[in-house]
Amino acid sequence: MGSVTRTKLMSVMALCAMIGLLLMPILVAIPALADGGAPAADAKKEGGEAKVEKGKDVYYKTEGIVSGPPAPKTTDSEKDYPRYNFESRVLLWFANQQHLYYGSFVLAVPIFCMVIEFMGVVSKDKAMAKRYDQLAYDFIKISLTAYSLTAILGGILIFTFLTLYPAFFQYLSGIFRPVMHIYALMFVAESGTLYIYYYGWDKMKEGFLKWIHLSMSVVLNVIGTILMFLANSWIGFMMSPAGVDEQGRYLGNIWHVIHTALWNPLNLHRILGNMAFGGGVVAAYAAYRFLSAKTDEERAHYDWMGYIAMALGVAFLIPLPFAGYWLMREVYAYRQQMGITLMGGLLAWLFIIQATMIGILFLSTNYYLWQALGRMRGAEKYQRYIKYLVFLLTCGYLVFITPHTIVMTPAELKAMGGQQHPVLGNYGVMSAKNGGINVIITTTVLSFVWYMRGNKVSTVSWAKFGNIFMGCFFFFAYLNIIMLAVYGYYIPANVRVGLSVPQVATTLSCLFFMFALNSVMMKGAKQMGPIEWGKISARSQYALIMLATAFTWMMGLMGYIRSSVRLFWHVNEIMRDNSPWAYTHTVGFAANMISANVLFFWISIMFVFWLGALAAKKAPVEAKAAVPGRAAAPAVGH
Amino acid sequence: MKALMSVGALIGVLGLLMLIGMIFGVVPSNTVRLVEGYMPMQVLSELAVFVAGFxxxxxxxxxxxxxxxxxxQGVLFWSFVQTYLKFRIYPPIPFSVRAMYGVVSFVAVFMWVSANEEDWKKFRQPILNVLDANTGFHKALRTLYLILLPILIGGFSFLTMKPSVDEPIELRTVHPAPPASTKVHGKTYTLQTSQNPYRVNLEGKYDQAYSNKLIVEQGMGRLMAPNANPWDDKAEGYLKYVREGGEIFFQNCHFCHGDNLNGRGLHAFAFNPIPANFTDPGTIAQLQETFIFWRVAKGGIGLPNEGFPWASVMPPWEQHLTTDEIWKVILFEYWHTGYYPRTWD
Known part of the structure; x- marks a missing residue:
């Protein structure tokens, strides 16, 4: 009893230590924040008579005391841009992208752990709870190795900045000086929390201690999120600077520097993106282990793991296009020419590639779910209707990927009679594309609903009415989405932009209402047969690998697009890029570079997975009847 | 169910016969016309009818x-989609887009035939039969493939490598990003915030909602709104400016951009590409008035680097028209096409 109390006490202390770690950077930073930047304070100290120079914030239009040097005017020289016999930008691109991949992964996985651990804690089925707990542990174990690699890549990135872009880095670190150390201390807090969380897993697996452990995962994720928000503030500042005057001089308000026009949309987009990406990577890991599994038990476990990871990833993928839409809207509001460069001008073709990748993500998800129907007895009744879902998805996809700027030979241009095609021209604009993507997402929701009821038959008295209601709901949702897309051509652009709201609302209504209704209908439903975990086709696992690869490729692409929209600016309209590489790469070069980054990431993460597998050792399988199906969890030792 | 499927089959057969007839000229090619303005939904609906029919x-x-x-089934359906895209849709779709659609429809067919294990087995059986070659026929077929495939790939490589005298493909940026501001006749205009001074209500105040009510209605008739005839002698304010813009348009612009503003003017086909089609929803309907103002004032010569290749010979109209005239002609273009200029509020 005494030892339990001591353990409890230690656990509470550990949680307090984590919260202390979380608050430490803020406490340390208070003097710096209160200062508002040393130069101004120094100026005051040096003499009351010293004239205080004021400047006007380029974005907030407020006045502030000039507290920093102007942005350097660089020249194409060894001093400002030291270089190897290689394009410095490409080196930086590579270092940055790899750091981002790993950073996203290690920020996303603890969120999954939190969710899965919570599911385990609240699960009434003990075997199931144990299984969830094991899965969460497996996840965090993978992320632990990746965490070291993230830190190493972060170091490489800083060295690359310092050696190849010293003038730019000096300026940026000068602007963000008040929060630079907070960022570094956040890393200390993140590491400390992660290690306590990981190594305390076994000690805190029961009762009150488990809740303390779960609370730790919340603290861990809060720290991770703050870290990401801080990193986002730099890229937000580079795209849409604020808190400085026209010469780029810091005006003493660090909140303005952080809270730029694009910061919040970037934060939201990145959280969702990281989650979807993390889910994809773990799903691919599970798929790889499934394909190489030697026993039915292993196959069952990794089939289940892949499904959970995919479901979590897709849960965040569904709102991702809407967050992206908000980001683009804010970009247009910030600078029209930036928006046009992105979506109608120089980078428009990259957006078509992006649309293609988004489509692949949803197609892969749907395909996986249809394959998953195959491991349920009783799901055959849905399989013959899949062709209609394929048709809906394909129509939405074709519209979604139709380019506005068409690649064509001069002969084709003449045959077409001009740049604009009467059919393709209509598919190439936003109104149609909003319709296209919403049809795709609604179809994905429908596939999920079919999957959820695959091997069940509702026994509620109003089952027939419920089914008809659901059918009508989906039918009118499609109708509404398509009609709004068509209506978009007949109204002013500012109203048309607003039409995306009812379209999104329709899609989300399907998601929330139909999932809820389906769950109610399937409560106490008659099971036609068990889910036979491990009996899924190999094709489904390739779909998961495709899903993860598409995520990785798309992240690389979108990062490149976001970065290159600044064109020849390091900091948009404040600090010009005068290096020899201040031009936009060709689409082909960019695509090759992204592919190289993706390839390197996957090779290195395979290494991480291999390391994770090395640490694993067999443990007795305890959870026999864990999931509907016969296979039990192959528990991995820790 | 049987009756429903029979109707579907009937539609399928009729549709197929019609399409084949129109391709080979047995049935007049305009029997079922694709109507401009309705084409996008018409195409999707036709495809849906064909799927139901099949x-x-x-x-x-x-x-x-x-x-x-x-x-x-898979092979024929995919071939059908390619045939439809190639022969049904007019004007012809460029190859790059057809290739994209071809790949997507290929993936779609794959998803369909492999959605469940039973279908997938049925689908791949003929392929496995040829590969296993357990019968004489399959053996002959396999040998044939062994000869044909290298020839096909070789032929494809030959055609790809063969020097071509065709003009090269140019990936042209149709809407290059505009500058933040532009200087016309000594005055600087911020593109994000400037407004057309002639888009005004009866009180002389900028009012887009007012002018929106008076534009030509979209749709097949393209009729003028009631009591909104700019050529009425009593027309005042916005409508009067539209008329003045129209006069400028027909004195200067219609030679290239056409009487119907669809880019098919008298001289249009002397240029490559032909001038912009303002009636297309992808041109002025997507842009702010200030963007058009900048493009008209600076012409092809004023396009930024990003707009390379500058395939535009439009003169810099600031050398020929006053600022007021440029704003008025833009007013007319939006009025005539029935589009609203883009705004951000």
């Missing part, structure tokens, strides 16, 4: 014991 056909064939093997 489902019905397949069901009937099954019922009669003459089921079409899944492999051939």
């Amino acid at each position: 489902t019905g056909l397949s069901y009937l064939a099954n019922s009669m014991g003459m089921a079409i093997p899944r492999f051939w």
Whole structure:
């Protein structure tokens, strides 16, 4: 009893230590924040008579005391841009992208752990709870190795900045000086929390201690999120600077520097993106282990793991296009020419590639779910209707990927009679594309609903009415989405932009209402047969690998697009890029570079997975009847 | 169910016959016309009808014991989509887009035929039969493929490598990003915030909602709104400026951009590409008035680097028109096409 109390006490202390770690950077930073930047304070100290120079914030239009040097005017020289016999930008691109991949992964996985651990804690089925707990542990174990690699890549990135872009880095670190150390201390807090969380897993697996452990995962994720928000503030500042005057001089308000026009949309987009990406990577890991599994038990476990990871990833993928839409809207509001460069001008073709990748993500998800129907007895009744879902998805996809700027030979241009095609021209604009993507997402929701009821038959008295209601709901949702897309051509652009709201609302209504209704209908439903975990086709696992690869490729692409929209600016309209590489790469070069980054990431993460597998050792399988199906969890030792 | 499927089959057969007839000229090619303005939905609807038709056909064939093997269903459906895209849609779709659509429809067919294990087995059986070559026929077929495939790939490589005298493909940026501001006749205009000074209500205040009510209605008739005839002698304010803009348009612009503003003017086909089609929803309907102002004032010569290749010979109209005239002609273009300029509020 005494030892339990001591353990409890230690656990509470550990949680307090984590919260202390979380608050430490803020406490340390208070003097710096209160200062508002040393130069101004120094100026005051040096003499009351010293004239205080004021400047006007380029974005907030407020006045502030000039507290920093102007942005350097660089020249194409060894001093400002030291270089190897290689394009410095490409080196930086590579270092940055790899750091981002790993950073996203290690920020996303603890969120999954939190969710899965919570599911385990609240699960009434003990075997199931144990299984969830094991899965969460497996996840965090993978992320632990990746965490070291993230830190190493972060170091490489800083060295690359310092050696190849010293003038730019000096300026940026000068602007963000008040929060630079907070960022570094956040890393200390993140590491400390992660290690306590990981190594305390076994000690805190029961009762009150488990809740303390779960609370730790919340603290861990809060720290991770703050870290990401801080990193986002730099890229937000580079795209849409604020808190400085026209010469780029810091005006003493660090909140303005952080809270730029694009910061919040970037934060939201990145959280969702990281989650979807993390889910994809773990799903691919599970798929790889499934394909190489030697026993039915292993196959069952990794089939289940892949499904959970995919479901979590897709849960965040569904709102991702809407967050992206908000980001683009804010970009247009910030600078029209930036928006046009992105979506109608120089980078428009990259957006078509992006649309293609988004489509692949949803197609892969749907395909996986249809394959998953195959491991349920009783799901055959849905399989013959899949062709209609394929048709809906394909129509939405074709519209979604139709380019506005068409690649064509001069002969084709003449045959077409001009740049604009009467059919393709209509598919190439936003109104149609909003319709296209919403049809795709609604179809994905429908596939999920079919999957959820695959091997069940509702026994509620109003089952027939419920089914008809659901059918009508989906039918009118499609109708509404398509009609709004068509209506978009007949109204002013500012109203048309607003039409995306009812379209999104329709899609989300399907998601929330139909999932809820389906769950109610399937409560106490008659099971036609068990889910036979491990009996899924190999094709489904390739779909998961495709899903993860598409995520990785798309992240690389979108990062490149976001970065290159600044064109020849390091900091948009404040600090010009005068290096020899201040031009936009060709689409082909960019695509090759992204592919190289993706390839390197996957090779290195395979290494991480291999390391994770090395640490694993067999443990007795305890959870026999864990999931509907016969296979039990192959528990991995820790 | 049977009746429904029979109707589907009937539609499928009729549709197919019609399409084949129109391709080979047996049936007049305008029997079922694609109507401009309605084409996008028409195309999707036609494809949906064909899918329903093929489902019905397949069901009937099954019922009669003459089921079409899944492999051939997949191959035929994919071929049908390619045929439809190539021959049904006019003006012709450029190859790059057809290639994209071809790949997507290929993936779609794959997803369909492999959605469940039974279908997938049925689909790949003919392929495995040829590879296994257990019968004489399959052996001959496999040998044939062994000869044909290298020839096809070789031929494809030859055609790809063969020097071509065609003009090269140019990936042109149709809407290059505008500058933040532009200087015309000594005055600087911020593109994000400037407004057309002639888009005003009866009180002389900028009012887009007012002018929006008076534009030509979209749709097939393109009729003028009631009591909104700019050529009425009593027309005042906005409508009067539209008329003045129209006069400027027909004195200067219509030679290239055409009487109907669709880019098919008298001289249009002397240029490559032909001038912009303002009636297309992808041109002025997507842009702010200030963007058009900048493009008209600076012309092809004023396009930024990003707009390379500058395939535009439009003169810099600031050298020929006053600022007021440029704003008025823009007013007319939006009025005539029935589009609203983009705004951000």
